Amino acid sequence: MAVISCDIKRHLLGSRTRRAKEPPLVKGWPYFGVILDYGKNPLAFLQAMRQKHGDIFTCQLAGKHFTFVTDPFSFSAVMRQGKNLDFHKFAMGFSQRVFGHCDFTSSLYTEAYREVHSLFIQTLQGPSLQRLSQNMLGNLQTAFQHCKPSGNGWKEDGLQCFTTRIMFEAGFVTLFGKQAGLLQPEGTGSVGHKVKEDFLEFDGAFPALAAGIPIALCRRAWRAREALAKKLLHGELHHRMCISDLIQRRMDAFDRMHLNETEKARTNVCMLWASQANTLPAAFWSLYYTLRTPEAFAAAYKEVELIMAQLPNDTPISLSKEQLESMTVLESIIREALRLSSASIMIRLASDDFILTMDSGQEAAIRKGDYIALYPRLIHLDPDIYPNPMEFMYNRFLDKNGERRSQFYKNGRQVKHYLVPFGSGASECPGRFFAMNEIKLFLMVVLWHYDLQLNEPQGTLSPDRTRAGLGILPPSQDVLLQYRIRADRYMERSREKEF
Ligand code: HEM
Numbered sequence: 001m002a003v004i005s006c007d008i009k010r011h012l013l014g015s016r017t018r019r020a021k022e023p024p025l026v027k028g029w030p031y032f033g034v035i036l037d038y039g040k041n042p043l044a045f046l047q048a049m050r051q052k053h054g055d056i057f058t059c060q061l062a063g064k065h066f067t068f069v070t071d072p073f074s075f076s077a078v079m080r081q082g083k084n085l086d087f088h089k090f091a092m093g094f095s096q097r098v099f100g101h102c103d104f105t106s107s108l109y110t111e112a113y114r115e116v117h118s119l120f121i122q123t124l125q126g127p128s129l130q131r132l133s134q135n136m137l138g139n140l141q142t143a144f145q146h147c148k149p150s151g152n153g154w155k156e157d158g159l160q161c162f163t164t165r166i167m168f169e170a171g172f173v174t175l176f177g178k179q180a181g182l183l184q185p186e187g188t189g190s191v192g193h194k195v196k197e198d199f200l201e202f203d204g205a206f207p208a209l210a211a212g213i214p215i216a217l218c219r220r221a222w223r224a225r226e227a228l229a230k231k232l233l234h235g236e237l238h239h240r241m242c243i244s245d246l247i248q249r250r251m252d253a254f255d256r257m258h259l260n261e262t263e264k265a266r267t268n269v270c271m272l273w274a275s276q277a278n279t280l281p282a283a284f285w286s287l288y289y290t291l292r293t294p295e296a297f298a299a300a301y302k303e304v305e306l307i308m309a310q311l312p313n314d315t316p317i318s319l320s321k322e323q324l325e326s327m328t329v330l331e332s333i334i335r336e337a338l339r340l341s342s343a344s345i346m347i348r349l350a351s352d353d354f355i356l357t358m359d360s361g362q363e364a365a366i367r368k369g370d371y372i373a374l375y376p377r378l379i380h381l382d383p384d385i386y387p388n389p390m391e392f393m394y395n396r397f398l399d400k401n402g403e404r405r406s407q408f409y410k411n412g413r414q415v416k417h418y419l420v421p422f423g424s425g426a427s428e429c430p431g432r433f434f435a436m437n438e439i440k441l442f443l444m445v446v447l448w449h450y451d452l453q454l455n456e457p458q459g460t461l462s463p464d465r466t467r468a469g470l471g472i473l474p475p476s477q478d479v480l481l482q483y484r485i486r487a488d489r490y491m492e493r494s495r496e497k498e499f
Helices: 002-013 035-040 042-053 071-078 087-097 112-123 127-146 160-177 191-202 207-212 219-231 243-258 261-276 280-292 294-309 321-325 328-341 432-449 487-493
Strands: 056-061 062-071 155-159 342-344 346-350 354-357 363-366 371-374 452-453 470-472 478-485
Touching: 002 035, 002 363, 035 042, 035 056, 042 056, 042 207, 062 071, 062 328, 071 127, 071 354, 071 371, 087 207, 087 261, 087 328, 087 346, 112 127, 112 243, 127 160, 127 243, 127 432, 160 243, 160 280, 160 432, 191 261, 191 487, 207 363, 219 261, 243 261, 280 346, 280 432, 280 452, 294 328, 294 432, 321 432, 328 342, 328 432, 328 478, 432 452
Parallel strands: 062 371
Antiparallel strands: 056 062, 155 478, 342 470, 346 371, 354 363, 452 478
């Protein structure tokens, strides 16, 4: 009992003492540690701590100790520690708390869940990727058709609203299929609009949920999550057509695990969130930077024109894998937008005491129960790797011949993990190739079918830092977009489908 109360006291008072070989310990408030300074601006805080303490240091954040590794050359050293550093326990704990599904790390489910997990690669990569991308392209064209302005005049909308409306609908239908027999297109009062609004309500609560606030206290988010789950019950999905292999095979696997219907539906909400939460802001920034940078727009448009010239113009657009891969300018634009807007944190839980050997040879003792954290934004905005790091350069990821560039250097040494918006190692996003394709296709269709211009007040749009740690930062506010349809191109290729 005495030991327990001593432990609680130490925890509350924050009186941890640094042991031999442990990284420098950043002092903060009892229990809360440095949460306020970190929360205000994680990037600035970590840069300042790196300056003061070096490449590795430990901070207390709301009762938990996080050891930040800030040296890009030591990323691999962390990734190699699969035995001592656990990704799934932390991720599953968070997922379970936020999405309300059962604990798949429990021995009851571990074996069956391994099979579910392996479906990501089987259905999002390799041969499945082309089919999925092709479906996305068809659904994008339908989504554009649903929200096309009447007549040929200019229309105004927020760029974020515009992007979200189209990408959400197309992405949703691509994974979860379209409602069989529904004649009403997406629009006011339809199923699609409500699903999108619920998604945005739920997603909006993520900073609070990540800070540890129970979802039961975020009433609107909780209601939105439950409404989404209702929509994604297996019984409902059985009425939809063209469901992706990913969702169909997950449904089959979860049916075999004998979960209750609500729990199964909540795993679908989880999948919906993973597939949309980062893709929507990434698509926004990609289009935003393209439209506000004349050279980017010109190069992107030229590339799209080249592709379109190869296609018959009396059928909906359809691309081969090679055509999709050949759009290196669009790819560079997206990668640059990801570099500037990505703020995910990679977190691992130390399952044992162990020694982490940094790239420099420095040895750091890591305590069992502590977290190791990598913040790739430090790399993405490092001026030694990316000159003028805050500037959008559409061709940063192209070499002199217009081919993909994949060699970046710091102090003359090649950096392996130079762009990590999709995570790395055990937590690397299995949907990364699909996400890149989705955004590429979105840019292609929108640039081809619309005249677009931003009506932006002076100054640069800043990202919403309250979401730092959660992935791609959305903009802090929307930007006015004026657009009109290129009637000559639109009608002949479009086709009607329902959301
Ligand atoms: C630009 C878009 C995207 C970005 C930046 C992104 C980024 C990430 C990151 C950083 C993680 C690791 C999270 C962690 O460490 O806890 C992750 C995981 C994941 N992502 Fe993505 N993602 C994107 C799009 C997608 C899409 C389109 C899908 C699926 C259709 C998807 C499916 C997943 C899944 C299933 C996981 C969890 C993997 C696991 O548990 O092993 N993502 N994503």
